[in-house]
Amino acid sequence: MKSNCLHLAIPAGDLTKAMTFYCEVLGCKTGNSEEGRWVDIDFWGNELTLHQSEEQLPNVRHKVDMGEVAVPHFGIHLPEDEFQALKRRIEAAGLEYLDKPYRRFVGNEYEQETFFIKDPNGNVLEMKTMVNPELMFR
Structure with a gap:
């Protein structure tokens, strides 16, 4: 079976700030969510789940x-x-x-x-x- 939709879940910090960035700046739309915990973003046909979090990923x-x-x-x-x-x-x-x-x-x-x-x-x-x-x- 082949799917063309990728699912990726990431720590998003403050969900309100994250949603402003992904929706207002990048132009994505929201989908399913659990208030204060996570929200699905339509990331150009892919499911990007933003999780409320305290942590940030290290980058190298x-x-x-x-x-x-x-x-x-x-x-x-x-x-x-x-x-x-x-x-x-x-x-x-x-x-x-x-x-x-x-x-x-x-x-x-x-x-x-x-x-x-x-x-x-x-x-x-x-x-x-x-x-x-x-x-x-x-």
Whole structure:
């Protein structure tokens, strides 16, 4: 059986702040929830569950072609127009990039633009757009 919906649950700190970030800044919608404990977010067709928490995940940096990226991280691949619209929303909200937009693998079939941001609890998100998304998994 194959499913195209990923489920990921993360510590979100203050749920009100987290929901503002994910819904108002990123443009996601809410789903099921348990008041004060957790809320499901429609993360571009995937189920991201934000859990009220005190803890934050530690982040370390791993070397890649663009420098050192934060690990762990998660994110989404978006069509170019949605990716550019998301960058405008992030900038309009006055958020700082953890790693500014960067083009990788220029001239290669895997060419992409990517950036990293943090949510209010310090979870790292990588957002990207691929020039040839159909070639990602052949």
